Amino acid sequence: MAKNKKKTGPKNIVNVVWDFLSSMKLGITLLLVLAVVSIVGTIWVPVDPFTQQPDYLKFYNNPLFNMLLGLLALNLLVCSLNRWKVITSTLKGPNVNIPENFIKNLKSGAGTKIGADVSDAAQRVKDLLKKKGYRVFSSEGEDMFKVASDRGHLGILGPYLTHLSFFIMILAIMIKFSGLVGFDGTFVGWEGQTYSLGQVEGIRNVDPADYFDIKVNNFRTEYRPDGQEVKQWLTDLTVIDGTNTFNYTVFVNKPLVYKGMKFYQSAYGHNFSGKTSGPGGQDQPFEVGTQQQYVQAPGTDIALVPTGFEDATKKVKLRIYKQGQWVDEAEAVLNSPFKYENAQVTFEGVNSYTVLSAKKDPGVPIIGIGSIVLILGVVFSFLLRQRRIWAVIKPEQGGSVVQIGGISAKDKRGLDRDLDDIITELK
C-alpha cells in the first residue's frame, strides 16, 4: 500500500524567522551566551590611554554586544506574543468540560463516596473550593456535575510583567543614548567664581533661556579625627536663577537636583602658592597643583607634594620626597613655615576647584518604573502559584461519588493539602 505523502508548501522566510525567534530554547541559549560573553568583558579590559583607568564600556557598548542584547529582546517579544493566547485562556479559567477519565489520570487526586444526592454533593464541593479561595466554574450534565476551579491564576502574569519591565528599561536606555534629550557633562568651578550653565562642558538639549548661574562659594574636604582619612568632599554653592536664589551643599551621595538636572560631586583640585627656601636662605615663590606638581626646596634634595587640604584646620597634607623617594608624610598649617631637614616651605594661599558631574537623563524615571514592574512581576511569579482542581460528581447507589483531582506546577504541596482537606470535609 502506497503511503500518502503529505506535501507541505515551501515555508516562506517570515515563518522561518518567526519560528526561530519564538523558540524558548533560543532564549535560554542566549541567556547563557550572554553570560559567557559578559564574563569575557570583565577580563579582557582595555586601559583608557588618557585616564589610565580600565575602560569597561568599550566592550559593552560595542555594537556586536548590543546586537546580542537586541536578539534576546526580540526573542522575548516574539515568545510573549506567541504565548498571549495561553495567558488569556488561563485568565479566563480552567476548562469545565473535561472528559471523565481526565481526573483519574491526574497525579494528584482521589475519589470518595458521600451520602448525598448529586446536586447537593456538587454544591458542597463548590462551597469547599470557594472557601479555599478558588474561582469555581461548573456545568451540569445528564447524570453528572462537572466542576473546574483555580486560584493564583494571576501568577501567570508575573513573567509577563518582568519581561515587560525589560522593554521599559530598553526604552529608557534608548532615550539616553539617542542624544536627543538630556546631556552628560562636567562642571568645573573655582572657588569664588560664578558660572553659567552654558559653561558646562558637554551640555546640550537645554534651551539657553533656561540657563541659570552657579556660584562656587567653597570646596572643602572634611577629614576624620586622625587627620589622614577623608570623611567627605563638599561643595558649597549658590544657584542664581533670575529671582530664585538659594544655597546648596553638594557632597557624595547628595547631588544638587534642579530643573531636572543633577550635579554630583565627582572630583576636585587645589592650587597652592607660597614661598620656599633652602640652606641658602633665599625665599622663592612657588605655585603647585595637587598630584601633578611638587614644591622643590631650592638647594636641597627635598620635594613636597600636597595631597589635600583640610579646610577646618587650614592644614595642607603633604608627602615628603627625598631624592625622589617617598620618605614621610606631614602637615603644614597655612601661613606657618614648615621645616623638613634643611628645607623650608610656607604655604600662603590655597585656591580650590570642584568638579561636578552634570547630567540630565529623562530616562531615569522610566528605569524607576521598569524596576517596580520587574519586582512586581517577580513577586507575582513566586507568590501567586496557580493551582487547578477539577471534580466530577456522579450518582451512585446510596448517594453520589466524587472524583476530584488537580494540577499545580509550582505548588504541589499546597494542592495536595487542599485536596486532602476537601476530601476529609466531604466524608
Added chain:
Amino acid sequence: MDLVALEQYSFTITFIGYMVASIIYVIYLGYKNENMARVATLGTIIGFIANTAFLILRWKISGHPPFVNGYEFLLSFTWGIAAIYLFAEWRYGLRIIGAFVMPVAWFILAWIALKMPAEAKNAANLMPALQSNWLTIHVATAMVSYGAFALSFGTSVMYLIKQRMEKNTFKSEFNKRMPSLDVLDDISYKFIAVGFPLLSFVIISGAIWAEYAWGRYWSWDPKETWSLITWLVYAAYLHARFTYGWRGNKAAWMSIIGFVFVLFTFFGVNYFLSGLHAYGGIG
C-alpha cells in the same frame, strides 16, 4: 566593657559553633543518631546568635552598618547562610542537608582565621561613596539571597551524589539516609525561587544607589556585570525548568555553577578584578 574584645569573642564562638555543627552533621551522614544531630543544630543556633552579636557589635564599634570591608562582608555572608539553613532545617526537618551547607560557612571563617591579616579586620570608617542608607538595604538583601543560593548549592551537590549512588544500585546505608532525588531537586528549586527575586532586588537597589552617588545607574563595572551574569544563569535555570522540564541532573549542575558565580561575584571581583566596587579587598 571592651566592645572590641567582646566582638572578638563573638567571632570565636561563631567559629566554634559552626565548626561543631559542621563536624557533627558530617558524622551524621554515616552515623544515624538523632540526639547527636540535635547537638549540631544547637551548634548552628549558638553560632548564629554569636554571628548576630558580632554584626551588632561591629556596627556599634564602627558607627556604620557591618558591610564595608572584607571581614564584615564575610561575617554577613556566614550569617546569611546560617539564617537560611536554620529556616530550611525547621521547614523540612532534613538535618542531613547541614553536612553540605554549614561547612561552607565554617570554611569561610577558617579562611579568615588562617589567612586574613589583623589589619584587614579592623573596623574602618565609611568612605564618602558608602555614606548612604542604600548600603544596608543593598548588602543585607545580597547576604540573604547568597544564603539561599548556598542552600540550593548544598542540596544540588547532594542530588548529584545521590544520583551516582542510585546508578550504582549500591544499597548502602548512606544512600538510604539521603532524601529522595525528587525532594532534593524540589528543595534546590525552592531556594533558588527565594534567592532569585532577592538578587533581582540587589541589582536594582545597587542601580538606584549608583544613580544617587555617581549619576550612573549602570556602568558595566565588574561587580555589576558579575551580579548580572549570576542573575542570567539562575534565569536560565528557571526558564529551563518550567519550559523544558529541566529538573534533576541538569538543574543541579546549573545551580552549582550559579553558586560558583555567586562566590566569584563576592570574592573574585574584589581580589582579581578592579573597579569602582573594589571595597572588600585586603590588598
